Amino acid sequence: MIKGAVEKLKASDIRITPQRNAILEYLIESHSHPTADEIYRALEDRFPNMSVATVYNNLRLFTEIGFVKEMSYGDASSRFDFTQTKHYHAICTKCGKIIDTFYPGLEDVEAATEKLTGFKIAEHRLELYGICPECQEKEA
Template structure:
């Protein structure tokens, strides 16, 4: 699905929920959909500051809170100081570099029924789940190999 289609679809969902579509709200949503780098609120603010000079950091935070509440965005906190935000159109997981903090989306269809399996095995009523895989990204591996040679 194209990012333009996701933006249009998301805007329509906001309208159906009677949520006003401000230019800033549209800009934040579009940024999240088009950038798969799991930005922090501050990174979003910095990226959009030139386009929306009167927008405050609080506007970004408030809209991220709204998008999280209605299920457009997942707030990811991996123990560092800043939460990262991820637009969620499909269930996916994350591979996280323990050296540089890079986060890559991982789609693995074999885990689609994990909630049902968990319910069957434990009796839990599953609301949501997340999977995080920690390791070292290819760039950091290369840097480590080069440093070991020197």
Template structure:
């Protein structure tokens, strides 16, 4: 968080209280929230912040590499402050999105490189299934 001010300064951007709050919130959760979820979580503390501000801030944070946008096939995007390459798993029942931690899928990148003439810079891998909570409820 200490470098956040410098990152914004280097990009000629202003670090507003709303931008700070949204980024801090994303760092504090692993739920991969949507813009609406973030807005609802912060609106009590920031009553003048609009949903549009949340969307604009997420776009900015994504563009400067502080968050990643996750498209798991829903009508909206989810956001993750962990910008390292890592796979996600999505519950087809409740829509929960989790990280698959400690798994290394760089071999997929290397394998894909064998079959293309591309220089692969990054990748996103999504798995879909039923989470333990939903399995238990069946």
């Protein structure tokens, strides 16, 4: 995955800095949909001169290129998701954990909505809220 993302950056004439590479690797390896601050804290020991602004700027760049999705919920910091396939999210209302879920069959929801409403749909997202197994265990 990292190789493909690096090639996409090179194709867009974007320099591959060690910090940029580390942020990208962290996003790819992390399945927790981290915030910019979480990424910064995870990498600050390796890159003591890197600022939070550097992380934000790179995340913005990755989002513009299209291989990172910004997940904004309005009430908290945005979370970032390295993605190559359309997927949805199950979110724990207790601890905030976010798990990717794939559900084939929803691909045509945009076309159906366009047909029903006349809207030109650009994208969609689906979020399911509940309590994760770990939090259920704690409650029991």
